[in-house]
Amino acid sequence: MKTSRRDFLKKSLATSLFLATEHIGPEQAFAHKQTAQSIEKGVGYTTINSINDNKVEIYSQDITRTIKLFLIADTHLWMSDSREDPYRQYSARMAKAYNKTKHFQTLASTNPKEQFEKTLEKVKESRPDGLFLLGDIFSYPSEAAIEWAKTQLDQTGINYYYISGNHDWHYEGLPNSEIELRAEWTHKRLLPLYRGQNPLIYDVDISGLHIVMLDNSTYEILPEQLEFFRKILRKNKPTLLMSHCPFYAPGFPVSYGCGHPEWNAASDKIYKIERRQQWPVEGHKPETYAFWNEVANGCQKHHLLATFSGHVHRQTTSIVNKWTQFTIKPNYSGAYLEITLKPF
Structure with missing residues (x-):
């Protein structure tokens, strides 16, 4: 009996899902198994197959052509000049946090600036459909670092899309809430990187693939972000969600904090070190849990x-029912992620 290419792919990729369960818990393994069974029955429309340390392939019936994306996060650039002088008391800790790093593969000594430059060289060679920067590209909102990074990004000739992380806008020790500080320093320093997009959430359309860039760098979701995401999901088009902070998944710590049921004042152990307001006693706002539910059920x-x-x-993969979440290693070590989406 002759096997069609589609049937072969379904069986092969379903098998790869089973192989990937070797180091995950029983609940996740069960969810993985259910996903694979759905693919074999023709119910599931998506398969995700992790190839190696920095490559992911996604197959979908809704993808019309091969799409290549390049992701980086957590470069932690820390350069500064005399303009930083009034703020050095607020940037001192993070200014020395990642001055020297080790390459994620060779363990050779390196630094964030060197790895950012080398990564952008890879981007120019790869010629992806888009470069996505998922926050903490900076250790604090340094004018010198932001201007330098934007120049480097512009010179690639590749469309790039940025969303902030919790360090990008944070001068440690300044008063006000994190939401207020994010708004202030986004508009004072980071806005040029958005190139006219809404810094809180925006949508990138690449050949019918919707890529939602979400700022959840306070671990919380605002009502307008929830409303925007729901509108995108209702389009029923192939969608990826990209953010700085990962979402809660069973078995992962509170650093996977967006929607985590234990995210609250009792679990906030480093707010004094970071000199910021403590997480609220009552935990997340309803909008954050509602957004998590949209994510968990969106697949x-x-x-x-x-x-x-x-x-x-860290690079991790969590699987909750049909929802797959990837986190990526820090770019200060040279790490990045290449995503290829292909018709299924």
């Missing part, structure tokens, strides 16, 4: 293919 009810985040400085 079944809508066409949310996967989510991608940085923040935790």
